[in-house]
Amino acid sequence: MIRFEDVSVTYDGAALPTVQGVDLDVPEGELVLLVGPSGVGKSTLLGTVSGLVPHFTGGTLRGRVTVAGRDTRTHKPRELADVVGTVGQDPLSHFVTDTVEDELAYGMESLGLAPDVMRRRVEETLDLLGLAGLRDRPIATLSGGQQQRVAIGSVLTPHPRVLVLDEPTSALDPAAAEEVLAVLQRLVHDLGTTVLMAEHRLERVVQYADQVLLLGAPGEPPVLGDPAELMARSPVFPPVVALGRIAGWSPLPLTVRDARRRAGALRERLAGAEPPRETPAEPDTAQAAARRWPRLRKERTATAQDAAAASVERLAVRRGRVEALRRVDLTVVPGETVALMGRNGAGKSTLLSTLVGLLEPTSGTVRVGGAVPHRTAPRQLIRHVGLVPQEPRDLLYADTVAAECTAADHDADAAPGTCRALVDELLPGIADDIHPRDLSEGQRLTLALSIVLTTRPPLLLLDEPTRGLDYAAKTRLVTVLRGLAAEGHAIVLATHDVELAAEIAHRVVILADGEVVADGPTEQIVVSSPSFAPQVTKILAPQEWLTVAQVWRALDAERGESS
Structure with a gap:
């Protein structure tokens, strides 16, 4: 269904390609999860499938990407719309109408589908994604998570053969995320839809993946393979895998259910221990x-x-x-x-x-x-009080990261370089001269957070x-x-x-x-x-452990006592 032939992408002004050496096939009817640290090119690789890279992002695409036989370098996104449905990290940039029902219908109208087909598919999608109660709501009045479900629904209604999803559950509550992922799994299993998904919250999605595409350090070609095998070597991994690593389980579990089946001995080792709690310094009096x-x-x-x-x-x-x-x-x-x-x-x-x-x-x-x-002047x-909003771009107005940081230092009467130091502490590697709109969602969030933290x-x-x-x-x-x-x-x-x-x-x-x-x-x-409940809690219940770090410290203390 999707073929990458020695693909690399280099953006204008960049010394090195963002992705390179991509040479693989994604078969029809599989859910492939893109995994890797921030900035390794997951969004770029997804963009080559939809045609957004290079037609809208600029840069140079070398090699060849074909989807259902169409070359994305010679077919613009609108010429791929009947085959590929795309939802990016920012659902607001996706919307073209004002209400939920109109947005779900828009893509089908563009493809010229019959009105009765459109009506049926809108109703199906409203039910699938739990949006029926929001049918007439203006999109601007929805929460971020509700908007994300509408964005996903709008690309489901045309029934594309390929879905490209960038952080599809990032703004969803746990129950809504499970519902969306269950829908995607049904599309894959029942309709043969091919899904490419990038998601940082691996604890939510890795168990649904048929294959994982691991993107490592810049310059290294991605590796496509079995999820459990690649989780054993991945630099990013969910808590269930982290717990499996410190407990020495092999193969590594990807689901809470699998981990619970193996956790009996670990629960016995932890039975007499008290989960250590974080105890920050107490304020005075x-x-x-x-x-x-x-x-x-x-x-x-x-x-x-x-x-x-x-x-x-x-x-x-x-x-x-x-x-x-x-x-x-x-x-x-x-x-x-x-x-x-x-x-x-x-x-x-x-x-x-x-x-x-x-x-x-x-x-x-x-x-x-x-x-x-509400009665106090903003200055x-x-x-x-300082707020980092759900849409960090609401705080970003300058043309470069450096200019944003300089303005933040000035507004907060902080020493020059204060904001920049915070950016480097939170997410190293963000260049001074890059425009905020060219940052990834995570990088924009880091910049916005640093601006707010500058005022302390x-x-x-x-x-x-x-x-x-x-x-x-x-x-x-x-x-x-x-x-x-x-x-x-x-x-x-x-x-x-x-x-x-x-x-x-x-x-x-x-x-x-x-x-x-x-x-x-x-x-x-x-x-x-x-x-x-977090994954560790579910695995080790009824014991009240919350994090892998707590378990690690308890096991480390046990080893110290036995030595």
Whole structure:
């Protein structure tokens, strides 16, 4: 179905090809997962299949890519639209209509399909992706995850023979991600659709892959092969594989079910151990008292309220016809990291927008560092709170990375080079002279995060902060955020990344239909939730382990005692 013949891509001004030496066949009716660190060319390789590379991106494509016999170098994307459906990392750039139903129909209209066929396929897709209740909604009013499902649906309706998906589950909650992946698996198994997918959250997708295409260091040709075999040598791998590596399991498990079957001996070794917890430095006096959140919620003392980095009481917010939040109470204190979780559309982004003053409460009160966000001038508010939005491009206006960093240093009255140092710490290798629009999704997120961190706000808000980040970049992000929390910064992150929440959050707050339905210590909330439990928790239950790092430290301590 797809043939790569000695393919390389070199962008204008680049000293080396982004990808090179790609020589392989992808057969019909298989799901192939592209795996590799950020910046190795996964998105570029996907673009060669859809024709976006080089027709829209520029650069030089050498070699030959054919899809169903069509050469993508001589066929533009519109001439491949009946064969290849593409969803990129940014669903907003994909949309051409205003409402969900119109967007699902647009691609079929372009191909001239009969109205009765279009109607049937729209209904099928609405049901497949759980979008029936959003049929008439304006796309602009949807959450990021809902928009991503619409973008996927819009390329499913024309029934392409090949689907090219770049980070398709990055903005989806765990349940929605499973639904989308189940749909893709049905298309592969029942209809013979060929799927090429790049996804950093391997814990979600690797078990669905028929083959893995591993992209290593720049200059090395990709390797196509069995998922378990390539996971044993891949520089990026999900927690289930990491646990298998430290436990010495062979072959490595790719699913929680397989790992649980082998974990009996490991559970016995860990039975007498207590999962080590991260214990950041305690803020002083009243702040330390406020950190003990269960007592804070019971007593609501004036001292604790004064110490709060953010305080929300009986908050309600309407967005058009939708009651996005209702009766929300939340207190966040210095040094605390809180993960907001819940399905797409639950109100997580709305709550962050209210905390940073982008939305005005319909009722209730919001205070951040003593200020009322929507009544405070932005120049003053950034001294109290900073938001890294789900779409990082909303913060990027300059023509180069260097110019963005210079402006960030100036706005924050920070020493020159402060922002640039943060960029290098989070994701090394981003050039000064590159335009922000030419960065990958993960690189743009890193730049936006560095801009906000330059002001060192007492309250840091992050909306889907690991979208587009590989495991190494996520580890560096965790290190930075832990350091900020230890210094007394309060952090609230809205995330569908259950592994991130398990790694960094002291506390998890779950929203559903605009209301808080759970609020408690991370280990209590995620262990009791099938949807929000990380892989290690599922494998080692009923023991309350959250991360591979916890297991590693416990085994390391055991080895130390026995030596």
